[in-house]
Ligand SMILES: Cc1ncc(C[n+]2csc(CCOP(=O)(O)OP(=O)(O)O)c2C)c(N)n1
């Protein structure tokens with residue numbers, strides 16, 4: 001018998017979805033049976049990854065999509081499993097990361113009208129008025145499969161949204177009887193269900209931007225997530241070289257530019273200082289960025305001309321957003337960069353001026369590199385800067401790092417000094433807990449890569465490490481997990497100082513953000529998934545611990561956790 005559930009699995013296979021991160025419930029007998037039948041008949045079926053908690057399932061699909069650019073499927077249980085996805089839906093939405101979420105719904109009948117009709121008490125409890133409303137504010141598309149007959153078309157349509165800019169999560173539901181229903185076979189030609197073709201710039205806009213960059217004294221490119229496409233990184237390098245423009249990253253969630261390139265002028269997160277390159281620039285080109293600067297702290301100089309090209313320039317899911325750009329365009333950044341470069345030929349710039357500016361950029365870049373390097377030396381205390389520098393040297397340029405380092409985000413960005421696209425990710429969202437699941441997903445996407453997660457101690461607990469490390473062992477996805485243990489949550493302390501610098505809380509030793517008697521973080525992972533545990537308290541202990549941990553990951557193929565007590 002061919003059911004709607006079997007049709008959904010077939011659609012996933014057609015679309016190239018390799019993994020189904022699943023947390024099953026009473027809404028899923030149709031799917032569980034269809035998976036069993038596919039296996040018995042040796043039919044292709046996505047590999048099921050059992051996820052004991054939904055947040056980790058979603059974070060794994062998030063990491064996978066960042067590493068491989070493709071949506072995977074996450075299966076959850078009715079409204080309850082949808083709620084338990086929690087902030088991971090926010091993260092995928094804000095990060096514009098494609099994920100297909102599938103959720104069952106309580107049966108729609110209670111007298112045996114169709115197979116799947118209600119037969120358990122919980123099906124009355126879990127019948128809610130607006131299940132899809134739980135995620136409506138976040139997903140790019142949501143729909144209920146009302147008749148099994150076109151289940152495949154709905155899956156393909158959902159994936160088309162997920163993979164079309166601005167990409168993001170999509171949500172599809174079906175009541176239990178629909179998942180059980182017998183449906184006709186539907187043939188799909190996937191070539192007719194592709195995402196939207198990349199959008200180019202209006203040629204006039206390309207000309208205007210090229211003219212402004214060519215005529216600028218200090219042109220600057222600011223970007224945050226252009227690096228989600230490797231092609232875009234190469235195009236940005238050419239663009240920067242063509243115009244001798246400097247490049248800064250603001251709140252990056254990808255490697256957007258090689259940090260060893262002479263045009264690279266650094267990265268900024270929450271640091272409370274005016275960015276010098278931004279203050280100097282007379283023309284600023286913002287490419288794929290949600291927060292190119294924080295105006296209260298750092299901003300372009302008065303009179304600077306600002307151009308903005310983005311996959312999502314209106315920031316459709318942010319009620320308040322503006323940067324004072326005189327031209328804003330929706331376009332694929334790789335394509336746009338190429339167009340702007342091509343348009344530059346018309347503005348025969350002065351080659352000597354370009355040469356001079358490139359030399360100036362190289363001097364500035366060298367100063368930045370030296371400044372970063374100076375903070376990396378070993379002192380008395382174990383600092384995050386020293387730790388990240390040692391990590392960089394130990395893991396090499398090809399290792400893939402996911403970072404949820406919160407008040408140390410900038411330290412990780414600066415001192416890892418990534419040179420290759422696709423080797424450093426952060427979630428792009430603000431709901432802590434992405435790190436561990438994302439690392440598992442990245443490892444599944446790139447099994448040959450060394451994968452590292454680096455996170456705050458608070459973020460380690462948010463990530464549900466017992467689930468993460470059970471999954472890492474069960475599905476042979478070992479990774480190195482580094483906990484920046486600063487005794488709790490530092491971010492709320494910085495927030496209170498930012499708003500009430502002279503208040504009582506600013507200097508109070510206890511404002512309920514510390515974790516006295518902290519958990520043994522490494523032991524949690526050892527207990528849950530046999531991870532190799534390390535606790536590091538001093539500079540001297542760090543390198544040997546890193547060596548042992550990397551041996552465990554590389555040679556013994558098991559995860560390792562380093563609980564690093566930093567100053
Ligand atoms: C799901 C979620 N809950 C709460 C917060 C608010 N929050 C922001 S930073 C932070 C503390 C993070 O602690 P840790 O990971 O140890 O980083 P640190 O601040 O110490 O650098 C909290 C609780 C959040 N962003 N997401």
Ligand SMILES: [Mg+2]
Nearest residue numbers: 456457488489
């Ligand atoms: Mg902390």
